[in-house]
Amino acid sequence: MRQFDVPEPDYDRYTNRQLVAIPLVILLLAVLVVGANVLLIGAPAPLGIEFTGGTELTVDTSASSGEVQSAFDSQPESIQSVEGEDDRYIVTFGPDAGSASELQQQAEGSLEPSQGDDLIQGVNSFDATFAENTQQLALLGVVFAFIGMSVIAFALFRVFVPSVAIVISAFSDIMIPLAVMGLIGFELTLGTVAALLMLIGYSVDSDILLNNHVLRRGTGGDFYDDVYQAMKTGVTMTLTSLAAMATMAVVAFFFGIDLLVTIGAILVIGLIADLMNTYMMNVTLLRWYRFEGVKR
């Protein structure tokens, strides 16, 4: 009852240039978007309060979103209603809106709690200087993680092109979701950083598998056979993860668990990018290496 099989692509119909063009153009676009964001707003994507400072209140109130808006002395940055919870709002303030306790008092002073419930359900407040340093620390963490991954990639294969292929692919797998986040205004939080790091892991998984099948197994067989063997396993892996993450994102969205929504959504975008990068860019780089690069 085998229900699906990974189709075998006709790689020989396309030249290396044709195959590599699409992932490279998309990577270039992603880098442009991320670069533009860094220039315009000083970050690859809009930053959440963990990185800018500010306060997030979760309130259960019978008031309308307009009333919630006017309940505070300073204008909230955003008011978000929660899917599946009618009376729940997540109100976000910038770092200048006052302390967490002031905002709680303002809310308690002017909003009616919904029936039999506490008004303030959640508070999350970050000091601005602390948050700014968190930002640098998170950047540092991602950079170190990336460098560590690159070192391992080189140590494992000890040949330039295939190792570089792993590194470029992982870079692209991170850049594309970042660019998408920047475009749709998805905020960068600690949760998204976690998701981007998970992507490094997933990305490297499928790349190592591919490189291993082509370079190390030494069957001496046909290049395309080797690639197809790796693909059958690799695509199954990625699709399984994709299914899990997409489900998690959708379910968590209805429950209003932001952390899991962000992680799921980023991974879905990143895993799709990884399919493209692994089986268009990496395969091509390996093909070049196998048929032309080795001769040099």
Next chain:
Amino acid sequence: MKVFAAIRSNWRILLLVVLLFASAYFLFVPGAPIAGPGADGDGGNASAGSTNVQYGIELAGGARISAPAHGYIATDLGELPDDAAPIQQAVAEATNVSETDVVTSSDLGGREGFPSSGAVEVRGNVSRDAFERGLENAGLSPDDASIREGVSSYSLDLMVEVLDSRLGESGLGGGSVTSVQSPQSERDQVRIEAPGRSLGELEALVAPRGQVEIVAHYPDPDGEGAQREVLLTQEDFNAGTVDNPDGGSPFVPVTVTQSAADEMTNFMQDSGFAAQGAGSVCEGLEPRDDEYCILTRVDNETVYSSGITPGLADNFQTGEFRQTRYFQVQTPDVATAQSLLIDMRAGALPTTLDFGDSQQFLISPALAEDFRQNSLLTGIVAVIAVVVMVFARYGNPRVAIPMAATALSEVVILLGFAAAIGWPLELSHVAGFIAVIGTGVDDLIIIADEIQAQSEAKSRRVFQKRFRKAFWVIGAAALTTIVAMSPLAILNLGQLRGFAIITILGVIIGVAVSRPAYGSILRRLTTEGQGS
């Protein structure tokens, strides 16, 4: 011998089963030897009914405040004189704090966490300029010294200790107080967590210094105005429990130490307080200059004032107080008495917390409960999605069912481990579990494909060879994941840290135990399948 051979050929599976049983024991058996606050069985902690898993406040509800301490410390000031009193005086005057709030390495140099020489610390909400001015006035050169905001780790440890016992005394069970070094701020932070409390309650508990003083207020014998003398501070006595007599004000009975009792008796006799103040009536928190009053003061604010009863005055006059050493600290109401008692038992904070630079977190128990159930549900649905995909791909339940079971077993082992060491679970750990299942299933797919490749793995030798091949990929991928995650496991990045630690642990357990075991299971099942 047959048993021995069976064990040898199936040791991977056996190891997995043993770990699963151990986890189940730690998870489900009540009274299993677990560590952490849940082990005490006090009602306040967030242990989750049917299992031994403990939840952090993100999943149990509660409040968390992280804040640095007020103060400055100057180091490298050169050799300080043995008697540092003039320095304390000068700095205290410039910064407008009491002299006891200025400490130096002349006094504390031997203590752990305080610089052994050339250091002056001011404890309180003061400005850097004032501190430097004070040091200059004391004849020290602040320009050559290194001055940083915050307090020594000695003082910080003291704060943690006092706050921890305050939390305990106030009945906030399951709370925790830790000091956190973070590169994000110059000052180390004190992190206070209290399950089931609101931020307001927690802040009210940890904000005050909690300095309790018993002060004598009496007319100046040499002229106009009134004199005040600190009779006792909370170091001078052991407190009993709150007593609330009918028709009187609530009080805390205390037993005064011998040396303090002697000093107090001497003062009462010499100043004439006991003789002339006996039976005095004091009303109002601001006594008149000509009244004899005993004031109960907390953080330099009078909370209660009363006269001295003839009986107690007599005790002082005859010197009997030296033997009884029994004293009542009077308060206006029971609530004040309770909070006074907490302060008396926990002691005073060396300095206050700076809430202006704080991180605060609150989640109501109801919302936390939602998160707990819903994230569990989300995880289950995600696992079902994985199982469906695996079935769709392989169609063979002999491959798919053990795969799903193995991936889940990694989470069970991690949960068991968390329960055993009393590690409170947070939302980020749930994300980590999902990551573990994700990488786990990836690896299991690699193993399944490798072992099943081309033809069925007939002999043990072929199986071993294929297994090793698959394992090279898995090991390499695991190594990369661990390297990529390790900076985050070390850096103080809140949620990310828990996530990274769980992911790393999961990968290690997976590669060392469960994923190899899946290879063995698969081999048994597929070779059996051929035989039949």
